[in-house]
Amino acid sequence: xxxxxxxxxxxxxxxxxxxxxxxxxxxxxxxxxxxxxxxxxxxxxxxxxxxxxxxxxxxxxxxxxxxxxxxxxxxxxxxxxxxxxxxxxxxxxxxxxxxxxxxxxxxxxxxxxxxxxxxxxxxxxxxxxxxxxxxxxxxxxxxxxxxxxxxxxxxxxxxxxxxxxxxxxxxxxxxxxxxxxxxxxxxxxxxxxxxxxxxxxxxxxxxxxxxxxxxxxxxxxxxxxxxxxxxxxxxxxxxxxxxxxxxxxxxxxxxxxxxxxxxxxxxxxxxxxxxxxxxx
Numbered sequence: 553x554x555x556x557x558x559x560x561x562x563x564x565x566x567x568x569x570x571x572x573x574x575x576x577x578x579x580x581x582x583x584x585x586x587x588x589x590x591x592x593x594x595x596x597x598x599x600x601x602x603x604x605x606x607x608x609x610x611x612x613x614x615x616x617x618x619x620x621x622x623x624x625x626x627x628x629x630x631x632x633x634x635x636x637x638x639x640x641x642x643x644x645x646x647x648x649x650x651x652x653x654x655x656x657x658x659x660x661x662x663x664x665x666x667x668x669x670x671x672x673x674x675x676x677x678x679x680x681x682x683x684x685x686x687x688x689x690x691x692x693x694x695x696x697x698x699x700x701x702x703x704x705x706x707x708x709x710x711x712x713x714x715x716x717x718x719x720x721x722x723x724x725x726x727x728x729x730x731x732x733x734x735x736x737x738x739x740x741x742x743x744x745x746x747x748x749x750x751x752x753x754x755x756x757x758x759x760x761x762x763x764x765x766x767x768x769x770x771x772x773x774x775x776x777x778x779x780x781x782x783x784x785x786x787x788x789x790x791x792x793x794x795x796x797x798x799x800x801x802x803x804x805x806x807x808x809x810x811x812x813x814x815x816x817x818x819x820x821x822x823x824x825x826x827x828x829x830x831x832x
Contacts, residue, residue, distance in 0.1 A: 553577050568598040575607070584611075595627070602631045602638060609644050613651065621651050639665045643675050650682060658682050666695070671703045677712055689720060700729075707733035707740045714746060723754050734763075741770055745778070757786060776803075777812055789820050 554577040560570035575590030588611060594604035609624035625648045631641040642661045649658040662679040665672055676699040680692040696716050700709040714729030727750055733743035748763035761782065768779035776799060783792035796813040803809055810829065817826035 554581070566597060568594050568601045568604070571597060572601065572604045572607075575604070579607075599630055600634045602635065602641065605631050606640055606644055609648075613644070613647055616651065621648060624648055625652075637668065639669055639672055639675065643672075643678060646675075646678060646682075650685075655682060655686060666699075671699060671706070671709070673699060673703070673706070673709055673712060676709075680712075680716065692716065693720075705736060707737040707743050710736065711740070711743045711746055714743075714750075718746070718750055718753075723750065726750055727754065738766070739770055741767060741772075741775055744770070745775070748778070748782070752782075752785075773806065773808065776806075776809065780812065780816070784816070784819070789816070792816055793820055793822070 557574035572594040578587035605627045612620040612624035646658040646661040665675040683692040696713045703709040710733035717726035730747035744767040751760035764779045764782040780795040793816040796816045799809045
């Protein structure tokens with residue numbers, strides 16, 4: 553993808569979109585200085601190009617540096633001049649106001665977004681967090697409930713409300729929302745992981761085991777160790793090693809699975825088996 557975008561930039565160096573997308577490609581490779589340079593170049597080519605301005609602002613806000621926060625605010629304001637109703641820009645501006653300690657302004661911007669887009673989950677979560685910071689638990693719940701009710705088929709909205717309930721100690725309600733999210737989308741990794749962790753917390757190891765097994769079978773590699781890690785946490789080490797052996801055998805080139813198997817062998821005093829893998 554990076555090569556394709558580089559070719560596009562060379563072909564049309566004054567076209568802002570491929571410059572921005574090249575920055576995104578570098579960002580996905582965690583090459584931050586290079587990515588930032590292309591985002592800056594995109595904003596120089598077209599100061600009104602919202603995606604580049606908002607991406608730069610987001611990266612600046614993550615530093616929690618006062619000077620960069622003010623620069624981020626300036627970039628967001630440029631976007632809002634061209635499009636006063638840009639929801640992403642208003643959400644970013646609310647983040648700026650929170651960092652600057654202007655909580656009421658943040659609530660105003662986020663409420664404005666939700667009036668126009670009641671199912672905007674990012675803004676709902678942000679507004680709920682702002683209300684929680686002000687110890688307005690009922691207000692935070694109301695925001696998330698309205699969003700979940702307005703998006704009855706959204707597993708992410710159900711997961712967000714479930715996370716709120718878990719964080720406020722309402723575990724049965726939390727489990728209900730996580731289960732709903734998984735029913736809506738059985739392959740939703742976030743919902744499955746949240747449900748499994750909650751079931752451990754509630755002292756339901758049998759249910760948690762089923763959830764972690766399902767999580768470990770999802771496509772991709774980021775969750776393949778979930779079930780083995782659960783078994784280790786339950787002090788079922790021999791079973792965990794069997795699972796790790798299976799994973800390593802199925803994916804012999806998976807270095808993460810191999811390293812986990814070595815750790816499993818060491819945890820069960822099978823030093824010779826661990827050494828054998830490393831020698832090989």
